[in-house]
Amino acid sequence: xxxxxxxxxxxxxxxxxxxxxxxxxxxxxxxxxxxxxxxxxxxxxxxxxxxxxxxxxxxxxxxxxxxxxxxxxxxxxxxxxxxxxxxxxxxxxxxxxxxxxxxxxxxxxxxxxxxxxxxxxxxxxxxxxxxxxxxxxxxxxxxxxxxxxxxxxxxxxxxxxxxxxxxxxxxxxxxxxxxxxxxxxxxxxxxxxxxxxxxxxxxxxxxxxxxxxxxxxxxxxxxxxxxxxxxxxxxxxxxxxxxxxxxxxxxxxxxxxxxxxxxxxxxxxxxxxxxxxxxxxxxxxxxxxxxxxxxxxxxxxxxxxxxxxxxxxxxxxxxxxxxxxxxxxxxxxxxxxxxxxxxxxxxxxxxxxxxxxxxxxxxxxxxxxxxxxxxxxxxxxxxxxxxxxxxxxxxxxxxxxxxxxxxxxxxxxxxxxxxxxxxxxxxxxxxxxxxxxxxxxxxxxxxxxxxxxxxxxxxxxxxxxxxxxxxxxxxxxxxxxxxxxxxxxxxxxxxxxxxxxxxxxxxxxxxxxxxxxxxxxxxxxxxxxxxxxxxxxxxxxxxxxxxxxxxxxxxxxxxxxxxxxxxxxxxxxxxxxxxxxxxxxxxxxxxxxxxxxxxxxxxxxxxxxxxxxx
Amino acid sequence: xxxxxxxxxxxxxxxxxxxxxxxxxxxxxxxxxxxxxxxxxxxxxxxxxxxxxxxxxxxxxxxxxxxxxxxxxxxxxxxxxxxxxxxxxxxxxxxxxxxxxxxxxxxxxxxx
Numbered sequence: 035x036x037x038x039x040x041x042x043x044x045x046x047x048x049x050x051x052x053x054x055x056x057x058x059x060x061x062x063x064x065x066x067x068x069x070x071x072x073x074x075x076x077x078x079x080x081x082x083x084x085x086x087x088x089x090x091x092x093x094x095x096x097x098x099x100x101x102x103x104x105x106x107x108x109x110x111x112x113x114x115x116x117x118x119x120x121x122x123x124x125x126x127x128x129x130x131x132x133x134x135x136x137x138x139x140x141x142x143x144x145x146x147x148x149x150x151x152x153x154x155x156x157x158x159x160x161x162x163x164x165x166x167x168x169x170x171x172x173x174x175x176x177x178x179x180x181x182x183x184x185x186x187x188x189x190x191x192x193x194x195x196x197x198x199x200x201x202x203x204x205x206x207x208x209x210x211x212x213x214x215x216x217x218x219x220x221x222x223x224x225x226x227x228x229x230x231x232x233x234x235x236x237x238x239x240x241x242x243x244x245x246x247x248x249x250x251x252x253x254x255x256x257x258x259x260x261x262x263x264x265x266x267x268x269x270x271x272x273x274x275x276x277x278x279x280x281x282x283x284x285x286x287x288x289x290x291x292x293x294x295x296x297x298x299x300x301x302x303x304x305x306x307x308x309x310x311x312x313x314x315x316x317x318x319x320x321x322x323x324x325x326x327x328x329x330x331x332x333x334x335x336x337x338x339x340x341x342x343x344x345x346x347x348x349x350x351x352x353x354x355x356x357x358x359x360x361x362x363x364x365x366x367x368x369x370x371x372x373x374x375x376x377x378x379x380x381x382x383x384x385x386x387x388x389x390x391x392x393x394x395x396x397x398x399x400x401x402x403x404x405x406x407x408x409x410x411x412x413x414x415x416x417x418x419x420x421x422x423x424x425x426x427x428x429x430x431x432x433x434x435x436x437x438x439x440x441x442x443x444x445x446x447x448x449x450x451x452x453x454x455x456x457x458x459x460x461x462x463x464x465x466x467x468x469x470x471x472x473x474x475x476x477x478x479x480x481x482x483x484x485x486x487x488x489x490x491x492x493x494x495x496x497x498x499x500x501x502x503x504x505x506x507x508x509x510x511x512x513x514x515x516x517x518x519x520x521x522x523x524x525x526x527x528x529x530x531x532x533x534x535x536x537x538x539x540x541x542x543x544x545x546x547x548x549x550x551x552x553x554x555x556x557x558x559x560x561x562x563x564x565x566x567x568x569x570x571x572x573x574x575x576x577x578x579x580x581x582x583x584x585x586x587x588x589x590x591x592x593x594x595x596x597x598x599x600x601x602x603x604x605x606x607x608x609x610x611x612x613x614x615x616x617x618x619x620x621x622x623x624x625x626x627x628x629x630x631x632x633x634x635x636x637x638x639x640x641x642x643x644x645x646x647x648x
Numbered sequence: 649x650x651x652x653x654x655x656x657x658x659x660x661x662x663x664x665x666x667x668x669x670x671x672x673x674x675x676x677x678x679x680x681x682x683x684x685x686x687x688x689x690x691x692x693x694x695x696x697x698x699x700x701x702x703x704x705x706x707x708x709x710x711x712x713x714x715x716x717x718x719x720x721x722x723x724x725x726x727x728x729x730x731x732x733x734x735x736x737x738x739x740x741x742x743x744x745x746x747x748x749x750x751x752x753x754x755x756x757x758x759x760x
Contacts, residue, residue, distance in 0.1 A: 620756070621757065623691075623752055623756075624752060627682055627683055628683060631683065
């Protein structure tokens with residue numbers, strides 16, 4: 035009983051029902067359809083996971099041939115192996131929880147049915163992406179989730195900032211997708227197929243340069259989708275969308291698609307060491323860069339957005355140093371604690387009547403205890419507190435990084451310290467001290483706190499419960515033992531605890547200190563607070579030249595000058611010629627008759643002297 | 649002299665060129681009148697003259713070639729001319745009623 039197609043089909047049916055009939059349906063029905071379809075899908079994944087024989091061979095299902103051109107075939111093929119199962123469980127599991135949460139969070143919003151239709155459509159595409167048995171089908175899901183991301187970021191479409199954020203996400207992702215397309219073309223040229231099985235079977239025999247080019251182009255695609263330097267800029271803006279969207283799409287699932295894709299293509303990457311090193315360096319750079327920006331943000335969702343970028347950097351570091359299973363492990367634990375952080379942030383925002391600035395929060399421990407305790411679990415996990423889920427996965431990555439190059443480990447540890455600092459800074463600012471906002475804060479309903487509690491349990495114990503590297507050891511060999519592993523572990527734990535400690539001191543004990551520190555840092559603080567002016571630099575170097583170039587060259591020059599010029603010129607010339615010819619039309623019958631006679635005479639002369647019609 | 653030989657004498661007596669010359673003269677008079685005269689009735693009569701000049705050539709050639717199609721065309725032209733005369737005269741009548749003039753140069757509403 036496999037019927038893999040049911041897994042994505044269920045959310046798709048939910049999308050069709052809510053998308054087409056949603057306007058007329060009551061909220062109860064919409065909830066039942068939207069949440070029900072995803073939960074059923076989750077149960078089906080569980081059933082499949084339990085019933086499959088998990089040997090070395092993945093399970094394949096061919097539904098129909100999509101493209102056939104000469105010897106090149108692309109089918110609608112699904113494939114399920116251990117990596118897919120991990121991803122499926124994350125996507126449908128977290129997806130179910132977030133759908134349930136959203137029924138509470140979105141209860142008073144306009145366009146309720148639209149929101150859930152898009153969410154279900156997202157689930158469909160994400161599951162297609164994960165189940166795909168070839169690169170093209172993966173790309174279908176890849177583009178589909180991008181579309182849903184765009185639609186949901188711009189969900190509040192009457193807000194200008196939301197629609198521009200949606201556009202930004204879509205356009206920046208085009209750059210990455212261009213790279214991914216090129217990678218696919220290269221694969222078709224060199225392998226003659228896009229099927230995972232055949233590509234990976236043939237990959238070890240190909241020249242290193244080819245594989246490096248393919249892997250680097252894939253990295254461009256992954257950098258776009260998974261918000262790595264230099265294409266990360268869309269993700270922080272994507273927080274304009276509703277908070278459940280941020281949690282599901284822009285933290286737990288979609289943005290990890292790049293990590294999944296790289297792990298799926300592990301065979302290609304492992305045979306292209308230069309590409310691997312690039313992946314690791316980009317991942318590490320993104321992790322540090324985003325973490326420093328996160329230190330100075332005040333919008334609670336922006337803090338977590340930069341944290342997501344930073345954690346995605348960790349995953350890429352893991353992939354880059356060859357610890358694919360550690361990357362996937364971190365992907366999973368990150369899905370737990372980051373979804374929880376965002377949902378908790380949503381609950382906090384809900385409690386504060388839509389306020390997102392942490393300077394106007396504070397003291398919520400009295401009003402929203404469940405949110406506080408669950409968020410504390412997530413914050414412990416992301417800080418790598420011993421025993422929590424984040425501790426295991428982060429440690430696995432850092433250990434592998436140490437084995438690859440020790441300096442990467444040290445940079446990673448510093449980043450871990452910063453991560454702990456800014457997450458706990460957000461925690462203290464939100465829950466400690468006195469309430470500084472407006473109105474009366476209140477705890478969220480059970481539909482919201484329920485998922486929070488489930489996720490809190492997963493954040494705390496997910497690392498112990500699900501040992502992903504062991505589960506995936508058939509696909510990705512377990513990393514070798516690194517000497518002094520216990521010491522490395524101790525160092526990363528210490529970094530996390532120091533980060534927590536400093537934030538506690540600065541934001542609870544001595545609340546005067548942050549102000550002094552910022553004024554002492556001066557320009558450096560301004561630089562970080564304004565996100566290193568990256569958006570402004572991109573505006574000046576890419577966006578403005580493009581817009582101005584389009585305006586002057588393409589619009590005024592090519593369109594108005596050349597094309598309109600030709601069209602208008604034809605019209606003007608016709609009028610000028612007509613102006614001469616209309617002089618003949620005198621309205622006088624006798625002049626017309628004269629023309630007729632002259633014409634006849636002319637014809638006659640031609641016939642007589644020109645040889646006639648013989 | 650029996651009628652058949654009389655006809656033959658007639659046929660051989662007048663060469664085709666004479667008929668054609670007469671037709672050309674008549675046609676030219678028609679053209680000249682059409683272009684030069686101002687009265688619509690006269691212009692109209694000149695058109696008739698041109699049509700009949702053409703008829704004459706048709707009949708002359710038909711006779712020479714012993715072919716009846718020329719006669720057929722002559723009859724067609726007469727029918728058309730009759731119809732044209734009826735319509736044309738009606739138009740002239742209406743124009744005169746409306747404008748109290750038959751000067752062709754004053755009837756130039758097609759201009760502008």
